[in-house]
Amino acid sequence: MISPSQNPSSTGDVTDYILLFCRELRREGLLVGVQEEIDSLRAVEAINMADQEQYKSALETVLCSGKEDLPVFESIFQRFFEQANQTPDMQKRKMKETASDSSSHHNKRKSGSNEDQPKTSQPKQGKNVQQSSSSVTDGANQENDNEGLEQAIQFMAARANKNSRKTREAIIPNIHQDVMEQAAHRFLKVLKLRQSRRTAANDGRLFDGRKTIRRSMHTGGTPIELMCKGRKPERAKIVFLGDGSRSMSPYTPRFLQFAYCVTAAHRYTETFLFSTTLSHVTSQLKSEKQPLPALQMNEDSWGSGTCIGESLNTFVNRYGPQYLTKNTVVLVMSDGLDTSEEGWMRKALQEIKKKTSLLIWLNPLLGTPGYRPEQTKMREALPFIDIFSEAHQLDSYLRLSKEMKRQR
Amino acid sequence: MTMQESIRAIEEEFDKHGYVTDHAVAISLHLVKILQKPLLIEGPAGVGKTELAKVLAQSLGTKMIRLQCYEGLDAAHAMYEWNYAKQMLHIQMSNGAGADPATIKEEIFSEDFLLTRPLLQALKEEKAPVLLIDEIDRADEEFEAFLLEMLAEFQISIPELGTVRAKERPYIILTSNRTRELSDALRRRCLYQWMDFPDLEKETAMIKKRLPDISAKLADQIAAFMQNLRTLPLSKVPGGAESLDWAESLLYLHINQLDKDIVTETLGCFIKGKEDWQTVEAALKEEELLHP
Numbered sequence: 001m002i003s004p005s006q007n008p009s010s011t012g013d014v015t016d017y018i019l020l021f022c023r024e025l026r027r028e029g030l031l032v033g034v035q036e037e038i039d040s041l042r043a044v045e046a047i048n049m050a051d052q053e054q055y056k057s058a059l060e061t062v063l064c065s066g067k068e069d070l071p072v073f074e075s076i077f078q079r080f081f082e083q084a085n086q087t088p089d090m091q092k093r094k095m096k097e098t099a100s101d102s103s104s105h106h107n108k109r110k111s112g113s114n115e116d117q118p119k120t121s122q123p124k125q126g127k128n129v130q131q132s133s134s135s136v137t138d139g140a141n142q143e144n145d146n147e148g149l150e151q152a153i154q155f156m157a158a159r160a161n162k163n164s165r166k167t168r169e170a171i172i173p174n175i176h177q178d179v180m181e182q183a184a185h186r187f188l189k190v191l192k193l194r195q196s197r198r199t200a201a202n203d204g205r206l207f208d209g210r211k212t213i214r215r216s217m218h219t220g221g222t223p224i225e226l227m228c229k230g231r232k233p234e235r236a237k238i239v240f241l242g243d244g245s246r247s248m249s250p251y252t253p254r255f256l257q258f259a260y261c262v263t264a265a266h267r268y269t270e271t272f273l274f275s276t277t278l279s280h281v282t283s284q285l286k287s288e289k290q291p292l293p294a295l296q297m298n299e300d301s302w303g304s305g306t307c308i309g310e311s312l313n314t315f316v317n318r319y320g321p322q323y324l325t326k327n328t329v330v331l332v333m334s335d336g337l338d339t340s341e342e343g344w345m346r347k348a349l350q351e352i353k354k355k356t357s358l359l360i361w362l363n364p365l366l367g368t369p370g371y372r373p374e375q376t377k378m379r380e381a382l383p384f385i386d387i388f389s390e391a392h393q394l395d396s397y398l399r400l401s402k403e404m405k406r407q408r
Numbered sequence: 409m410t411m412q413e414s415i416r417a418i419e420e421e422f423d424k425h426g427y428v429t430d431h432a433v434a435i436s437l438h439l440v441k442i443l444q445k446p447l448l449i450e451g452p453a454g455v456g457k458t459e460l461a462k463v464l465a466q467s468l469g470t471k472m473i474r475l476q477c478y479e480g481l482d483a484a485h486a487m488y489e490w491n492y493a494k495q496m497l498h499i500q501m502s503n504g505a506g507a508d509p510a511t512i513k514e515e516i517f518s519e520d521f522l523l524t525r526p527l528l529q530a531l532k533e534e535k536a537p538v539l540l541i542d543e544i545d546r547a548d549e550e551f552e553a554f555l556l557e558m559l560a561e562f563q564i565s566i567p568e569l570g571t572v573r574a575k576e577r578p579y580i581i582l583t584s585n586r587t588r589e590l591s592d593a594l595r596r597r598c599l600y601q602w603m604d605f606p607d608l609e610k611e612t613a614m615i616k617k618r619l620p621d622i623s624a625k626l627a628d629q630i631a632a633f634m635q636n637l638r639t640l641p642l643s644k645v646p647g648g649a650e651s652l653d654w655a656e657s658l659l660y661l662h663i664n665q666l667d668k669d670i671v672t673e674t675l676g677c678f679i680k681g682k683e684d685w686q687t688v689e690a691a692l693k694e695e696e697l698l699h700p
Contacts (some may be wrong), residue, residue, distance in 0.1 A: 031596050039443055039599075046442040047435060048412050057435040062443075065595035067450060067586070067602050209492045211482070217513065221499025321545075323591040343687070347641040350683060354643070355587070 014049070015041060021080050022063065026388035028072050031065045032033075045108045056278055068318075129380050170244065170273065170295040172256045176394055180254075183394075184261035186401035191236055191329060191358075236357075238262060240271040241315060243334035244297065245306035251364040251392060255333040256295070258397050260285055264368065270323055273297060274311035275304035280319070309344030316351045324355040331364040333391055345377050349384035360387040362403075369390030414438055421467035427459060428606075428614045436601045437464065442667035446559050448544075448595065451603035454647020457583040458542055460603075464579060465538035473533075473578070474540045475526040477547035483554045487564055488528045491521045517568035527558055528572060536576035544594075545584040552594045559597040608635050614648055615655045624661055629666045630655050634678075636697045642684045650678035656699050668692055 013176060018040050026032045042056040056077060064073050211227035219225075240259040242252050252273075263269040263285050270282045279301035295302075312332075316324070324330075330352050353359050361381065365371045367390040373382060382388070389403045390396045418434045440447045449457045457661040465472035474488055492641060495516040502512045515521075524532065530539040541555070558564060564576040584590060606614060615622060634651045654677040663670055671692060679685050692695050 033593055033596070035596070043439050046411055046439060047415070053431060054415070054435055057432040057440060060432070061436045061439055061447075061599045061601060064600045064602075065448075065598070066590075066600070067591070069600075070602060083608065179494055210490060213490065213492050213495055213516075216496065216499070217509070220503050221496050223496065265522075323585045325588060343641040346683070347643060350643045 011065070014044065018044065018059075021076070025063055025073065028076060030069050030072060031062055032061060036063055040245030041170045082284050085252060117210045127290065132193060133208065137295045163271075168297050168299055170297050170302050172255060172260055172294065174257075175255050175277070177261075179394055180257050180397060181261045181265075183397035184265055185256060186398070187404075188266055190401040190404050191238075214290060220388075235268055235327060236266070237268040237323060237325060237328040238266060239328055239330045240269070241312065241330065241332045241334075242271070242273045243275070243306060243308065243332075244273040244302040244304075245337075246303055247306065247335055247337055248333075248364070249303065251335075252333065254397070255362065255391060259331075270319075272315060272319075273301050274308070275302055276311075276316075277299045278311045278314045278318075287325075288307075306334075306338055307334070308338040308339045309346075309348060311340075312348035312352070313344050316348050320351065320355070324352060326355070326357055327359065328356040329358040330356050331360045331362060333364075335365050336375055336381060337362055338372065338375075338377035340377070342376065342380070349381050353386075355386040358386050359384060360389065360400075361385045362389055362391035362396070362400075364390065364392040364396075366390035367396065411438070413439075414468045418467070422463055423461075423530055423617070425463045425466050426617050426618055427456070427463040429460075429611055430610070433460070433603070435602060436599060439599055440579055440612075441517040442582075443599065444577050445560075446582060447601060448582045448584065448590075448598035449601045449603055450586055452605065452645060453585050453645055454649035455603045455605055456648055457603055458540065461538055461540040461542075461581040461583070461647075464581065465687060466539065468536075468579070470535055470579075471533060472539050472540060473519065473526050473530045473539040474542060477541065477545075477551070479546060479548060481547045482550055483551075484552070485525060486527050487554065487558075488566060489523045489525065490517070490568075491523050491557065493528065495521050519569070522566075522569070527555075528564055530578040530580075531558075531564060531574040533578070534573075534575060537578050537599050537660055539580045541580065543585060544582050545587045545590060549591065554590050556593055559594070562578045568634050597675045604639055605645070606651075608632065611635070611648060615651060618652050619655055619659055621645075622655055623664050626657065626664055626666070630658070633666060633671070633697055635679075637688065640687055640691055644680050644684060644689060646678040654678045666698065668695070668698060 019037055022032045022037045022040060039062045040059055044055065047054040047058045049055055059077070060070070064070055064335055115228045144234075174220065206229040208227045209227045211229075212223050212225070215225055215227055216223040240255070240257070240262075242248075242255050244252055256273075259269070259271045262283070270280070271280055271285050273279050273295070277298075277300040278296060281295050281297070284295045295305075350361070361372065363378075366373075367389070373379065373388070387404055389400055391400075413430075415434050415438050418437050419429055419431070422434070439445075449460065461474075462472060498516055498521070499512055521590070522528075526539070529539055544552070544555075554684055556629045559580065562577045563571050565571045582594075597619055610632050611634060615627040615630060616624070620626075625629055630651060634646065638645050654674060657664075657674055657677045658670075663672075672689065675685060675688060678687055688697070
């Protein structure tokens, strides 16, 4: 791989190239506008373009605006500046190698690797896979064109299969919808968030010097009336994390119904489902479909095994900065039957507990006579839970608000 | 000076001030100078984000102005504020002397009655300072909006006074520990640099650079131990700053080699929580950390 300046004949004009590159990044969701394009061009002028490391670092500094952007940038950068310098023969070889890489990558995921790859980057992983083999070219390089074509077709088929991975429907029940709406209403009513330091002092009102001095002009500079700043509204965020594994299949639909009702009544709500991987389903839940929407889930997030600790860690790492704030209430719905490694559950819950206002764990097994939360993972979780409540039937949700009042 | 030399000069200057930097960071700082844009640095606590701004100011031979962000920080504490007490006194005195109210109003909203805060001060400096806006993620989301004009135009608009433009554009460094997501508007106005925990080579170099008296063996051991430690599920993963604190403590204790007992006795130098403490102790018992 070389930077454009090293091979202008094959790469074309540097300006055009960078603009195309910016467009590609924009398509992948990076915050790249006209200003960033101008800055990129100025940046590459300010460095030695023949030095690939400098070239890449400069573009990365200008065009990335968050940690999440870095793997996307890396992937597109490699694809973009690598492919420009490839002959058709090289590209065929690459496709063949990619096919084998793709299958090994797939196997790794199946074997339960806990790599924390963002969901949105899944197609980008494909791109990564596509490029990763550029250095492996020697050896059996004498395949004829037909073999190459066959491999390419296999590769495309593998990609198509991957893209059309089995989906399952998570159906939200609409029976007793009115009762569940009532439960959601009670839940929202009983939520009391920790107030910030600003509003706690002075009964939520802050002295406004500017307004006071302006008002005092009418009274000859004597501040008779003290003016205060308006109270800043506190906005609660509610995060639902539902266990969609097979063992939870009788209970999670009801939890989804509850999440749906809360989402309908409260703006700042996010819902996630997990089985062995985590899925963000808020947009599906907020769709205006009637009757209630059936969520389209991939098989890793619905009706599969359970990796609670890993999934919660994925949530903390990927969505934590956005959703875990002092005004957040987190509801986890799970039986705690976890296959993750020891320590992950504790780490994730510790982080959630530290950053949020309230952590509620709904465990349907609590409704089973004689049940005691003594599994290792549940014991790991208990110290961080503020409210531990049952959720095996409709009434459990009605009782949740009472339980919250009692336990807080 | 060619661009190559400029980047190398940054690296050497940082090295001289005891800061081991990456090539990528040096390129970012070079671009800050060339493009005159703020630099947003994100990364876990203790990887040297704040230190980078300090060393940048030292290497440029300029002043560093620091704005430490916190919840509730507002424009009055970050940009400017009117000196209300002085204004009131002036009104009283002027009224006594029978001055015209319109004139009084004009006088009390002049620069004489303005208290400059860090952002405004950075614009007024004769020589471009380094403005460090530290831990921007601790400030409220609304505060980011106050910063946008400053970050994009290097100016602050004061309704009563007009627009104050920078005499010399300051080098603005923003840091964030990612405790919350920053707005896209702020991100778009900045160059971006992600700083991660140092790798083995960089960590060893950092320790040796900051503590030249330390034995090479101990420095290597500390760096290797910290690399292993960061693979444990800790809630507060120790950064480079903790490695340096620990190395310094060991140096004061005249310790030349790590063993299980010494690590246990000095855990407090780099572990800052009960649960993490127990996790590390358990790992030490199984000898995972010292002999992985």
